[in-house]
Amino acid sequence: MKYEQLAKDIIENVGGKENVNSVVHCITRLRFKLKDEEKANTEVLKEMDGVVAVMKSAGQYQVVIGNHVPDVYKAIVEVGGLESKGSADEADGGDKGSLLNRFIDMISGIFTPILGVLAASGMIKGFNALFVAIGWLNEEGGTYQILNATGDALFYFLPIILGYSAMKKFGGTPFVGMVIAMALVYPALEGIPGAAEPLYTLFAGTVFESPVYIEFFGIPVILMTYSMSVIPIIVATFFAAKIEKALAKITPNVVKMFFVPMFTLLIIVPLTFIVIGPIATWASQLLGQVTVWVYDLSPIIAGAFLGGFWMVFVMFGLHWGLIPIAFNNVAVSGEDPILALIFVHSFALAAAVLAIWIKTKNETTKTLSPPAFISSIFGVTEPALYGIALPLKRPFVISLISSAVGGAIIGLFGTKIHLLGGLGIFQFPAMIHPEEGLNTAFIGTIIAAAVGMVLSFVLTYFFGGINQKATAAPAAEAASAKEETVITIQNEDIVSPLTGETIALEKIEDTAFASGTLGKGIAVEPTEGKLISPVSGTVSAMFPTNHAIGITTENGAEILMHIGMDTVQLDGKHFTGHVEQGAKVDKGQLLIEFDIPEIKKAGFPLTTPIIITNSGDYKDIAFTETKQIKIGDPLLSLEK
Structure with a gap:
């Protein structure tokens, strides 16, 4: 392990693993929460090769490492036998973010380890139902029973997993x-x-x-x-x-x-x-x-209500209060409106996944999307819900809205089911009236499904936040791509990514940046909440909380822009990212928007360092002498 000895030395000098309550990392530093900071050997750590600086801030003991902090963090976790909590925004135990976001993140985090087998099980269930529908199998046969057990086992025993x-x-x-x-x-x-x-x-x-x-x-x-x-x-x-x-x-x-x-x-x-x-x-x-x-x-209101919240009811197990009513309705009167009103939800979810599948550049998401889409069409929504839509949040909400619209349309047409059995596309036959056949109510079902799908697809494609942090390419992929690319360092001129007042790097509060050990550069006190790309290049690091971004230029310069001091603690609140890690960007392209008044109101300075992390590759770095600067004005000049 490349950083094994460094990890051992750091753990020893923060007081040993028994003194560590937790450790996470941000874009440049390890953030320890120690039981007793007095037990840490700060002076020894400061002099250690591989450690840039040591700071105490916001209740954390921060050991500044630099760009390779993720690798050092992995070594820390492995050597120390500590629990891996990932980057600072992923750490469990914070009270940051809305209750809904924390709940969704918890649910999606619990489902992440089983996404592959969840998608596989959904595919098996869907195809087994298809084979029955087209007459290849019958529900009494052994082949169907074994395939059904294979596909249904995970869902039935899901609580155990x-x-x-x-x-x-x-x-x-x-x-x-x-x-x-x-x-x-x-x-x-x-x-x-x-x-x-x-x-x-x-x-x-x-x-x-x-x-x-x-x-x-x-x-x-x-x-x-x-x-x-x-x-x-x-x-x-x-x-x-x-x-x-x-x-x-x-x-x-x-x-x-x-x-x-x-x-x-x-x-x-x-x-x-x-x-x-x-x-x-x-x-x-x-x-x-x-x-x-x-x-x-009102059937229309009931359709919007049930259609819009059905997936939520299923998550909480509340649907069991409706299933017996629906079954009893079919048994007694030969028809039921409840299961008809929730019909569109699987199609709305499938359409959202289809939009994600087409638009995302994340390989993992793109791989999971096809089976999730197919199983949703067949009425098995768990892979799409827990594996894709819920973690991305916006597609989940859009699916609920689209399903609500579809449910309202079904309520308007007075559609009811007349048979039990079948999900997704296989539920269409249950909507055929036994005496009237393909009546107006059945046509309403088709219209509702089509409207729900189109609405969900369009909203997800254009407003689903697919290119933001939830679908950002994994850091390992970006690192790998970077290692495979050979770049010849050349002279470079860098424009200002911000509008505001320039400040000499050594005058800012954060000693890790001020000392220049993370790289030479300059800081800007922004007056406008937009960060644009100062160069053309590739996003080499996009921190999930959208407060910091790294770009490698076409000429080899490695630029780190860190909006504010300790703003990682905002957990992404008041920051909106517009690019993903690994993306190609053009000079002047909008990277991040941030809410200056709200960030200041939360008590965080907005001083933004813009540093060249590979400063050692250049003979000289010249800084602008202009005090008030605008986006696009000359900022740095790099001479090889």
Whole structure:
């Protein structure tokens, strides 16, 4: 390992790994949170080869490394046996960002390890349904059954998979999370309602009416179906990780190995059945009653409501309050409006994924998009939802909006399903009226699906934020591309990327930049919230929080522009990126927009260093003497 010795020395001189609460990195430095900063040997670290500077700021112990900080960080994590939390904006435990963003980031982070197999399972399920639809297979045959088990296994036992990844993300023991999930989908418990009469019924005659089949030490347990659910196991593992950590602190080492998991399970599993189950059950029952009431009030409003929020309901397991109503409607009256109103959601999601597939330059996203698109068309939305749309946020919201429009159209036409079974395109036959055939209501279904798809595609393609940080090319790819390109260093003139007042680099507050050890350059105090490209070249580094960007010019200059001081702590808030890592940019092209008043209001200086990180490749670097500068004015002159 190239930086193994440096990593060992850094860990030793920050007080050892036992003194490290956490460590992340930004674009130039390691950011430690130490238990006791007095234990760190700051002077030794400052003199260490490979360390540019050491700073204490914003509650962090910062060890400035330079451009190769990601490699040093990896060595730190590996050598020290520390938990990898990635770059500063990825670090868990911050209270930054909106609640919705934090929730989406958590969900997508938990699903990231299973994206490949999730997409594969969706493809198998979709094609198996296709083979049945065209008559190649029948649902009674062994081939269908085995393929169905292959494709459906991950979805049915999804809580077990998520139990592992969620528990790991929350800092607990992954196998404990799996056991919690196994208890939730334990067949004997799931089968009780169908095999026995309830002991009694709680809240009979109300919307919260709940049959009770079992008790736990006299406490009623309201059973629900946890297979294919997402939120219950994530909530359970969140609390399980905290319980496990608390037990680990008070349990003697000699019995810790089995006492901690035993008591964690004994606490969290009953708690999940007793608390999470009833909450989810009652919420879904209430949703069912509200939906029926809204439909009676206005089918159009009900369509917009159900279509727009169906994917959210599925995420939280609330759809189980609607499924029984729909099934009962078909059984009793031969038709149901509820499942018809949510019909467009898979098509809207598929169209969003199609737009991403066409537009994105990220190889991972482009690889995941085709199977996610196909499985969504077939009605299996999990790969597209959790693997692509939800992490990117905007396409997810656009899919909800488009599905709401489609649901409203279906409500307008009064479309209902007349058969159970089939998802996605295979649900079209269920919309055919048994007596009237392809009537107006069926035509309305086609119109709704088409409108939902077109709307979702167009909005995602043009407003989905596909070229921003969520689809930025992986750093490893950009680094690899950079290594493969041989550039001959030449003289270069660099214009100002900002409008504002120039400041000598040595006069700024951040000593790492002021000392010039990260490279020679100049700083600008911006008066306009736009950063443009000062050269033509390639984006060599685009930090996910959009507060810093690196560009390698066609003539070999390596430029780093860092908007403000410690602005990484804003976690991307008030910054909007317009390019992605690895992108080719032209001189004058808009790179980043930032909200000056809001950033200042948050208490962060906006002084922006513009430095040449490979200053050693040049004989001389001349700086402008102009105090007030505008975008495009001469700023630096590099002489080889």
